[in-house]
Each structure stands twice: as C-alpha cells, then as structure tokens.
Amino acid sequence: MTDTPVSPSRSDTAQAVKAGLRRRYAAERRFKAYGIAAIGVALLMLGILFGTIIANGWSAFRQTYVQIDVLVDAAEIDPDGNRDPKILSRGDYEKLIKLSLREIFPDVKKRKEKRELYDLVSSGAAFDLRDDVMADPSLVGQTVSLWVPASDDIDMFMKGYISAEVAEDERRVSDKQIARIESLREQGRISTGFNLRFFTGGDSREPELAGIAGAALGTLWTMLVVLALAFPLGVMSAVYLEEFAPKNRWTDIIEVNINNLAAVPSIVFGLLGLAVFLNFFGMPRSAPLVGGLVLALMTLPTIIIAGRAALKAVPPSIREGALGLGASRMQMVVGNVLPLAMPGMLTGAIIGMARALGETAPLLMIGMVAFIVDLPKNPLDAATVLPVQIFLWADSPERAFVERTSAATIVLLVFLILMNLGAVLLRKKFERRW
Amino acid sequence: MPNQTSSLSYAHQTVEEAPSKVSTRGVNVFYGAKQALFDVDLDVPVNHVTALIGPSGCGKSTFLRCINRMNDVVEICRVEGDIRLDDGDIYDLDVVELRARVGMVFQKPNPFPKSIFDNVAYGPRIHGLASNRDELEEIVFTSLEKAGLIKEVRDRMGEPGTGLSGGQQQRLCIARAIAVNPEVILMDEPCSALDPIATARIEELIDELRQIYTIVIVTHSMQQAARVSQRTAFLHLGELVEVGDTEDIFTNPRDERTQGYITGRFG
Numbered sequence: 170m171t172d173t174p175v176s177p178s179r180s181d182t183a184q185a186v187k188a189g190l191r192r193r194y195a196a197e198r199r200f201k202a203y204g205i206a207a208i209g210v211a212l213l214m215l216g217i218l219f220g221t222i223i224a225n226g227w228s229a230f231r232q233t234y235v236q237i238d239v240l241v242d243a244a245e246i247d248p249d250g251n252r253d254p255k256i257l258s259r260g261d262y263e264k265l266i267k268l269s270l271r272e273i274f275p276d277v278k279k280r281k282e283k284r285e286l287y288d289l290v291s292s293g294a295a296f297d298l299r300d301d302v303m304a305d306p307s308l309v310g311q312t313v314s315l316w317v318p319a320s321d322d323i324d325m326f327m328k329g330y331i332s333a334e335v336a337e338d339e340r341r342v343s344d345k346q347i348a349r350i351e352s353l354r355e356q357g358r359i360s361t362g363f364n365l366r367f368f369t370g371g372d373s374r375e376p377e378l379a380g381i382a383g384a385a386l387g388t389l390w391t392m393l394v395v396l397a398l399a400f401p402l403g404v405m406s407a408v409y410l411e412e413f414a415p416k417n418r419w420t421d422i423i424e425v426n427i428n429n430l431a432a433v434p435s436i437v438f439g440l441l442g443l444a445v446f447l448n449f450f451g452m453p454r455s456a457p458l459v460g461g462l463v464l465a466l467m468t469l470p471t472i473i474i475a476g477r478a479a480l481k482a483v484p485p486s487i488r489e490g491a492l493g494l495g496a497s498r499m500q501m502v503v504g505n506v507l508p509l510a511m512p513g514m515l516t517g518a519i520i521g522m523a524r525a526l527g528e529t530a531p532l533l534m535i536g537m538v539a540f541i542v543d544l545p546k547n548p549l550d551a552a553t554v555l556p557v558q559i560f561l562w563a564d565s566p567e568r569a570f571v572e573r574t575s576a577a578t579i580v581l582l583v584f585l586i587l588m589n590l591g592a593v594l595l596r597k598k599f600e601r602r603w
Numbered sequence: 604m605p606n607q608t609s610s611l612s613y614a615h616q617t618v619e620e621a622p623s624k625v626s627t628r629g630v631n632v633f634y635g636a637k638q639a640l641f642d643v644d645l646d647v648p649v650n651h652v653t654a655l656i657g658p659s660g661c662g663k664s665t666f667l668r669c670i671n672r673m674n675d676v677v678e679i680c681r682v683e684g685d686i687r688l689d690d691g692d693i694y695d696l697d698v699v700e701l702r703a704r705v706g707m708v709f710q711k712p713n714p715f716p717k718s719i720f721d722n723v724a725y726g727p728r729i730h731g732l733a734s735n736r737d738e739l740e741e742i743v744f745t746s747l748e749k750a751g752l753i754k755e756v757r758d759r760m761g762e763p764g765t766g767l768s769g770g771q772q773q774r775l776c777i778a779r780a781i782a783v784n785p786e787v788i789l790m791d792e793p794c795s796a797l798d799p800i801a802t803a804r805i806e807e808l809i810d811e812l813r814q815i816y817t818i819v820i821v822t823h824s825m826q827q828a829a830r831v832s833q834r835t836a837f838l839h840l841g842e843l844v845e846v847g848d849t850e851d852i853f854t855n856p857r858d859e860r861t862q863g864y865i866t867g868r869f870g
Binding site for chain 1: 671673676678699700701702703706707709711713714715716725726729730776779780783
C-alpha cells in the first residue's frame with residue numbers, strides 16, 4: 170500500500186469543488202432573484218389595485234353641501250296649525266326648498282332656468298327638511314338655515330370630475346349652473362364636508378343619497394348566519410370524521426365528496442338555494458338568512474378540510490398520553506386535541522368566511538341583487554350585500570357612482586382586513602406550544 | 604388504595620415468591636398480515652421491575668402496549684391470546700378502567716401543553732378522583748413528590764409543563780401516571796431521550812416506585828435492565844426467548860441467542 174492512490178484523488182476533489190463553486194453560488198443567487206422578482210410583481214399588482222381603488226374612491230367619503238335659508242311656511246305644510254304629525258309629514262317641502270333657492274337667485278324667471286336652478290340641490294333636500302321639521306315641530310313658521318346635499322352633477326363638478334373647459338352641450342353642468350355655483354361660493358353657501366350619509370344610508374337611485382349601510386348590514390347578517398351554521402357544523406364533522414369515524418369505504422366516499430364539494434362553482438350553490446330554500450321551503454326572497462344558508466353550504470367543505478388538517482397535525486404523543494391515563498376518546502378529543510387544533514380550525518373558518526364575504530354569484534340566484542333602500546333590521550328583511558352593491562353601482566350610468574363603487578370596495582376590503590385581523594388575534598389567543 | 608397497602612409487603616420478597624400481577628398466555632399480535640408477536644407467555648411479579656430487552660423490532664413495545672390495550676388505537680393491529688391482570692381477563696374490563704389501573708410512561712416525554720399542575724391533575728380530574736380542590740392539590744403534590752420533582756417545580760406549578768427540561772418532563776409524565784394511582788406502570792424506553800444524569804435520576808425513581816407499583820420497562824440498554832430490574836425477558840423476532848431473574852439472565856443465559864445479544868454479538 171502506497172499513499173499515491175489517495176492523495177491525488179483528494180486534490181482532485183478539492184479542485185473540482187473549487188471549480189464548481191462560482192457556478193453553484195451564481196445559481197443560488199439567480200434562484201433568490203427569481204423569488205424576489207415574483208414577490209415584487211405580486212406587491213406591485215397589489216399596490217396598483219389598492220392605489221387605484223383608493224384614488225378613485227376616497228372622494229366619495231366627501232360630499233358637496235349647499236346652504237339654504239328655508240322659511241318653513243306654516244301655510245304650506247301645516248294649514249290647520251295644530252302640528253299634527255300626519256299633516257306635517259305630507260307637506261310640500263320641495264316647494265319650500267325651491268322657494269329658498271329662488272330667494273338666493275331672484276333673477277331666475279324662465280322655466281328652463283328654474284329647472285336648472287332647482288337641479289343644484291339634491292332631491293333629498295326636501296326629505297332632510299321634512300325630517301328636521303318632524304323632529305322639531307317648533308320650526309314651523311321660522312326660517313331655518315340648512316346645509317343640504319348638492320346634486321350629484323354639482324358634486325362631481327366641485328370635485329373636479331366635470332371640467333368647465335369642455336363644450337357646454339357635452340357636459341352635464343350648464344354654464345349658468347357654473348355661474349350660480351361661483352356666486353354660491355362667493356357667498357360661502359357651498360362647501361364640501363364629510364359624507365355621513367354614505368355610511369348611514371341605504372341604496373338610492375340618486376348617487377348623492379346612496380349609502381353603503383344597507384349592504385354592510387346585509388353582509389353582517391349574512392356572515393352571522395354563515396358563522397353560526399358553518400363553524401359548528403364544520404368543526405363537528407371534522408372531529409367526527411377524523412377522530413371517531415371508522416375508516417371504511419363509506420368514510421372514503423364522504424371524504425372524496427367533501428373535497429369535490431369544495432371545488433364546486435359557487436353559482437351552483439345559488440341554484441341549490443333557489444331550488445331548495447326558496448322554492449321548496451318557501452323562505453323569503455332576498456333575505457340574509459337564505460344568503461347565509463347558501464354561503465354556509467359553500468363554506469362548509471373548506472372548514473371541514475381545514476379542520477381535519479388541523480386535527481391531523483396534533484402530535485400522536487398527546488393523544489397517547491391522554492389515552493394512556495385512561496381518558497375516554499371524547500375526553501381526549503375535547504380536553505387535549507381540540508384545544509391544540511382550534512387555531513387551525515379558526516383559520517380555516519376565517520378563510521372560508523372571507524371567501525363567502527366576497528361572493529356575488531350565488532346571491533344573485535336568491536334575489537339578493539334587488540334594489541333595496543331600507544336597512545335590514547333582521548336576517549329576514551330583504552337586503553343586499555357589499556359585493557352585490559359594488560356590482561349594482563358599477564352597472565349604474567351616473568358619473569358619481571364611479572367613485573361610490575370604489576368607495577364600497579374600500580369598505581369591503583376594510584371588512585376583509587378586520588376579519589383577518591380577528592383571525593390573527595384568535596390564533597394568538599388560542600395558540601399553544603408543545 | 605387498600606390493595607396498595609397490602610401489596611407493599613411483596614417488595615422485599617424474592618421474585619419467585621411474589622405472585623403474578625400480570626400474566627399472559629399465547630399472545631399473538633398481527634399488524635395486518637404481518638405477525639409481530641408469537642405465543643408470548645410471561646408472568647410479571649407484583650412489586651418488582653420486569654425489564655423487556657431485545658433488538659429493535661423484536662416486539663418489546665408491542666407487547667408492552669398489549670397490557671393496557673394501547674394497540675386498540677392502531678387500526679390494523681389485532682391481538683390474540685390471554686392477558687390477565689390479577690386473574691381477570693383485561694378484555695373483560697372496560698378499556699378506561701384498565702388504563703386507570705395500568706398506567707403508561709412513553710419513550711418521548713409528552714407533557715400536555717398545560718400547566719405543570721394541570722398535567723398532574725389531568726388523570727384525577729377525568730376519573731373524578733378528587734371531590735374538591737384541596738384533595739386535588741393533595742394528589743398533585745404527593746404525586747410530584749413520589750416522582751421526585753416537587754422541589755424543582757413547587758414554585759412554578761402554573762408554568763407550562765412543556766417548559767421543563769427533558770428529564771424533568773419525563774418525571775412529570777411519571778407523576779402524571781402516578782396521580783391516577785395505578786397498580787401497574789408500563790414504561791416504554793423512558794430514558795432513551797434523556798442524558799445520563801437524567802437517566803440516573805429516573806432509574807433511582809423506578810427503584811423507589813417498585814415499593815408501591817408493579818413496573819414493566821422496555822429498554823434498549825442492557826446496563827439499565829441490569830441496574831433497575833429484578834426480572835428480565837429477552838425477546839427476539841417476536842418470540843419470547845428467555846425469561847428469568849435478571850442476575851441469571853446476565854450471568855448465565857440458557858439460550859445462545861440471549862448470550863449473543865447480551866455479549867453484544869448482535870442487536
């Protein structure tokens with residue numbers, strides 16, 4: 170045995186390694202660069218998405234208001250003088266608003282000019298005035314100074330979406346109206362302020378009166394129904410299938426079908442809801458209860474699959490420890506396994522709920538796409554939900570609905586972020602190390 | 604409790620004099636089609652430590668898990684034969700009752716992700732052994748004392764059991780098993796994940812515990828078997844090759860496979 174066969178081969182190895190090092194590290198750097206590029210593209214897209222939505226939508230949170238001094242003429246709204254609420258509610262408040270506008274611009278005489286003048290303020294102004302008077306009948310006979318919403322076209326002009334440079338017949342605000350706005354501005358009678366109505370009102374055909382509260386409440390009711398149904402059902406199914414069910418052909422079939430169900434297009438669930446809940450059980454149309462039922466069915470497989478994965482991830486040593494001490498199967502599941510699986514189950518539930526939150530198609534089938542002005546007071550009232558409201562507004566021709574569409578999207582995203590935040594906090598609360 | 608005080612007297616008896624706590628006849632275990640144990644007949648003397656030794660995969664752990672029916676959990680596992688606890692067939696007992704009487708300590712310390720107190724209180728709670736908080740505390744403190752852990756954890760009962768060191772965790776698991784007040788304690792390689800000092804502590808503990816409990820221990824280490832047990836059973840390829848007093852097995856093995864294993868020729 171000489172040492173010659175060993176030493177050359179060793180130096181060969183070293184040389185080969187050295188020669189390849191540069192290439193290896195270059196490959197690693199390239200790989201990292203691809204990863205960073207991928208994340209960069211994703212972040213850029215997200216940035217563009219949020220950027221455009223916020224840029225388009227933020228102006229909907231502000232609204233142009235016009236100050237008018239209304240003489241609440243007793244002769245017009247309360248001829249008998251007894252402040253009867255029934256009579257008061259039927260008064261012609263629109264006439265009072267028109268009169269007060271004419272007072273600001275006494276030169277207006279012709280019919281067309283009058284109409285243009287009245288179009289400065291929203292048709293909702295009369296309702297605002299009526300509500301004020303109904304709440305405080307002592308206003309009758311007095312002159313009330315009131316900030317009323319401007320009409321959507323004036324609002325758009327004030328926000329700069331309608332340019333005065335465009336030829337008059339190509340824009341929705343006439344030269345005369347622009348002159349009046351200027352004169353209102355000089356008198357300090359026009360200004361923009363926080364658009365409270367957007368957050369407290371229901372839907373409306375008039376953009377300046379349309380609010381998101383109806384859809385937000387509808388979403389809230391629907392989500393409550395989904396949570397109340399899908400979470401307990403999903404957790405119970407997952408626990409039974411994972412911990413108690415015998416492993417045989419039937420449970421295999423059930424498992425395959427749950428996985429299939431998770432992949433079923435959502436509109437199919439809408440058809441199911443229409444056929445079963447509305448036509449067979451005769452449940453109310455457009456109701457968050459039915460929407461919640463449909464979305465709960467859609468969410469259930471997601472929650473079951475996530476729940477089973479969370480249960481599978483609990484280390485067997487914990488189960489054995491409990492069983493070895495003589496715990497019954499249920500004591501083991503409830504006392505040891507579920508607490509450890511809870512964070513994963515909650516995450517699954519929130520992911521499923523987040524998907525349900527953004528769902529439009531199945532709700533169209535059960536009538537939640539209707540135009541509904543009133544706020545839903547319970548899950549049986551007719552309602553719509555945020556994504557459907559976005560769809561409805563996006564479909565509307567008025568320029569002012571463009572910014573409201575984006576604003577509604579912002580509200581939907583805030584809902585989503587709040588839900589995810591809730592998921593993170595719940596995880597933190599329930600998470601235990603082992 | 605009462606049969607425990609009476610059983611105290613057996614500890615000083617020789618292995619031959621002590622009656623059997625657990626006895627098995629013709630135990631066969633199958634995993635699906637594969638047979639893991641072949642006709643195992645073994646008597647476990649009361650208040651003594653019986654060690655099961657043998658090379659990896661010889662069926663020691665499988666046999667141990669037959670005694671408290673932990674194999675029931677394994678879907679494909681089938682157990683045949685006669686296993687008796689105090690002359691009663693263990694399959695006549697409810698599995699929960701059996702496991703309350705036959706406790707188990709596992710290879711890897713597996714404290715629950717709960718406080719130290721709750722870990723030990725788990726067994727008494729699920730079996731309803733304590734009628735009030737004072738009794739529960741009494742059981743928990745006595746168990747921790749018997750497991751030799753009380754000094755280290757007295758001031759941190761509310762801290763998670765998973766925060767203890769490996770050796771402390773294993774003693775916590777022993778305390779947890781003791782708290783149910785079992786008659787037999789099964790130990791499945793309880794020291795294999797521990798360092799030599801922690802191992803020595805557990806071995807001392809096992810020797811103390813045999814005054815009160817009957818112990819069956821599976822171990823990879825022949826030195827450990829020699830140190831802690833009074834009786835040793837050697838298993839090989841699913842067969843019980845030889846069983847006898849520990850001293851005899853290690854000094855004067857009858858079977859050549861036993862001799863080969865303890866002298867280190869295979870295993």
